Amino acid sequence: MKIGAVLIDIDGVLYVGDRPVVGAERALRELDRRGIPYRFVSNTTRRSRRSVADRLQGLGYAIPEPWIVTAPVAAAAHLREEGRTRCFLLTTPDARTDFEEAGIVAVEEGADAVVVADAAEGLTYTAMNRAFRLLMDGADLVALEKDRYWMGPDGPMLSAGPFVAALEYATEKEAEVIGKPSPAFFLRALREIGINPDKAAMVGDDIVTDIGGARACGMKGILVRTGKYREETVRQSGITPDLVIDSLANLPDHL
């Protein structure tokens, strides 16, 4: 496969739960050696970009923070560009710092937008109902991601998607999705490398957001059999990856 740059998903590709994927770090060094540029695109919304970088460091990956494109960072920049700076943030306190650093003001009343992330225990009835009321009062619904679930250390975990869907159902509003599979999200990462989508590949464990999203914006989609990969899910998706590999460790063999 002739590829000029690679976008790489983090959760389920570099690590699963709290364990690094064997051989993944060596694969990244091989990309470095061959001069193939890469960036990371993650729908992880519980953590700030700094925490994501720190965590990766702890797992043995030395990845510069600016190489990591996360949905909170992209959303904060996007909201700021559009002047929607007063937001009700349904996020973890950690992810909130990405918004504060971009100049977004967290409000409980009169919000321009309701921003929904995987806020874990923060997604209480009280918080969801406040979001619902703000949306009914005219705020826009912005979803950092709309994934159904992710693979945690002890099993599958609800992602932001089910909560976004609940708010969409209640308000009959459609959420603007910032993270994968939004084309703007992939293009933001590719812009930093300065490469067109048709010369790039996306490596991920989610057949819909990673592979479907990448293919929809003209990239090649490479599915790994780690993380949340399930053969049955792939079959049901109706999406055909350009390549399926056992793990990121095998990527250099195919480039």
Ligand SMILES: [Mg+2]
């Ligand atoms: Mg993943």
